[in-house]
Amino acid sequence: MNMLDTTHGIAINGQRLWQSLMDLAKIGATPKGGNARLALTALDGQGRDLVVGWMKDAGLDIRVDQVGNIFGRRAGRNNALPPVMTGSHIDTQPTGGKFDGCYGVMAGLEVMRTLNERGVQTEAPLELIIWTNEEGSRFLPVMMGSGVFTGRFTLDTALDARDSEGKSVRDELKAIGYAGTEPVGGPVGAYFEAHIEQGPVLEAEHKTIGAVTGSLGVRWYDVTVTGMEMHAGPTPMSVRKDALVAACELVQVVIRIANDNLPHGRGTVGVLNVHPSSRNVVPGRVDFTVDLRHIDAETLDAMDQRLRESFAAIAQRHRVGLDLRLAQYNKPTPFAPELVDMVRQSAVRRGLPAMDIVTGAGHDAVHMAMVHPTAMIFVPCKDGVSHNEIEDAQPEHLEAGCNVLLDAMLTRAGTAR
């Protein structure tokens, strides 16, 4: 029995997938081996033209919607069924890599090519999507195309967005020829997105496939601790109100709350500023941020509650002022269990080392999961590095993830050979 050929009897062409990724990466290539193809620039237009050409070569029926999302449809036996979709984005960070986003689109294309070669007809139609402006490096909001598609914000919000030079999404879509006429949105049977992990877990655990069970909820806070600024020499320890000493204990609480809610708890203090910031002055004020995450909404609420109680108690003990402000809250977004299970099962049948994982980073799939059945497939990336020109991934991992995508899509769409 060939382990690569046990599900639906077919496997994708890993060499062709890799070649397409490398060909796309020539557009906007950077000296250090990365990509600079910012959303709706001329280079993004060239990238879109190249991939749309490949999609047409694969017999896909192309539509472009009013926010510039590109859909390539492969008809099924029953075209009244909602399509089983896959995709991602091909815009990049200013110093981005070759795989973030592009892998999801190229994997979807490779699935289509493989089905064509094998003459596979699916019950439900399939669609390959290229979402507009996922990165948000040039225009905000981020994950723009999927945001409008899922009703997170309006079409006008997206089209009116302007870059730092004052150019609008509306005008730049026209400039590159992707101001489509199709209304944004429509029926979705399922949405799968393959992506590099952008984290270190799969590599550390020696797993090839991550079955993503959902997206972590996030609570962001801004915190100010107010003590009293005093000279470090003449001021004895007992009379001090040292804002930094109190803040250090608060930082440790953040970490403890995360560690008490493993494996999916996260706690980070990424910014911490000390005032007046002088070597021989006891800090009078410290401003810092808190980032708390968890996959379960109730747990994240409990983490929030514990944070507030612990912070208040510590501030009181240190006789310092405390101001804790919630800056942002994004709910956890679970993915569709039946689709996640299709990913798991494919990995098992193909003998691929796999594990459940969550996504801490944002993806178009997170928008989709809020309204449609959604799952993601993660593959390892080198050292967990992404949003960086040195972003790298192994061809055999990309191939494996694409095979899992193939299996999951066929399972969901139904095959009729």
Next chain:
Amino acid sequence: MNMLDTTHGIAINGQRLWQSLMDLAKIGATPKGGNARLALTALDGQGRDLVVGWMKDAGLDIRVDQVGNIFGRRAGRNNALPPVMTGSHIDTQPTGGKFDGCYGVMAGLEVMRTLNERGVQTEAPLELIIWTNEEGSRFLPVMMGSGVFTGRFTLDTALDARDSEGKSVRDELKAIGYAGTEPVGGPVGAYFEAHIEQGPVLEAEHKTIGAVTGSLGVRWYDVTVTGMEMHAGPTPMSVRKDALVAACELVQVVIRIANDNLPHGRGTVGVLNVHPSSRNVVPGRVDFTVDLRHIDAETLDAMDQRLRESFAAIAQRHRVGLDLRLAQYNKPTPFAPELVDMVRQSAVRRGLPAMDIVTGAGHDAVHMAMVHPTAMIFVPCKDGVSHNEIEDAQPEHLEAGCNVLLDAMLTRAGTAR
């Protein structure tokens, strides 16, 4: 029995002392009630002229040395004895107060005036000193006049110092008429300096007199903690190398070392910078400063040793890199026990609430103490605030400190009425 008149039978005139302080404070007065009379400016020259006039009125024999220090001598019965000296400085910070330095000079002047009124002759001669450029706001090194007097650095180092406009001490001394011809240095029988505390201890302890037993030694360090910069979302707690979390524990060690060496231990982290300082990025590097102080050199050495060992152990446990660099070391400077005891005894005999205290800030007396018998008398200042226009002190505290100065100087010089 009049409590104010129990030692040597005399007491100073508190009202006259206060009036002289207020008169001097008119030169370079600031809108918020402070003083801006930077060293060797025209205003400093005006201040010197005013005080030298008062010194001459008090019959003092004036000398100016080559670094601009002013000496006003009151002959004793035996002028072969080294003089018993007192003094301080009258230059200020750019937004300084009316008492820092000026109090020590005016208190010395008031002692001379009182002895004249009472017709007291001392065995040893007395001298009142105005030191050049104690603050160092305009020219470095700080505590310049006493530094040359005690051989901490050379006369040329002082005279060649330039301000931000390129003007030299040498030229500015000439410009205000205080480029003296006397060699710098000479015999010293004792040096007493009265000063506001510039800290909160006496006020908090409801004491009027601080008998200063010495100056804290200081060890300054620069520390770099190197972890790994990672995304806060995708990176599980267990694989992180969070430089800030490690740094927080190091900050706590600094505090613990100080608290384990009370009452004279001090530990401060005044500067702490986080990199890359992004809300959703685990800190990859933290740079911070450490300030450790103690009055006893061996204890300060032991604190240093413990700091190094604890830091290394914590860095290892957190799997982060550690670079600990000693930036500066100033040894503790004990004051002369027999002079400190004269201060204590005077307070007791006058019924003044007093306590032993150390100085964490630098003073000309610290330079003097390195080579000559020295003591200081502290009086409270409001809220411990100094180097600020709102610096304030109570007339009755200033009067009390001046009486203690009188007593100590008479005891040391010997009286012959």
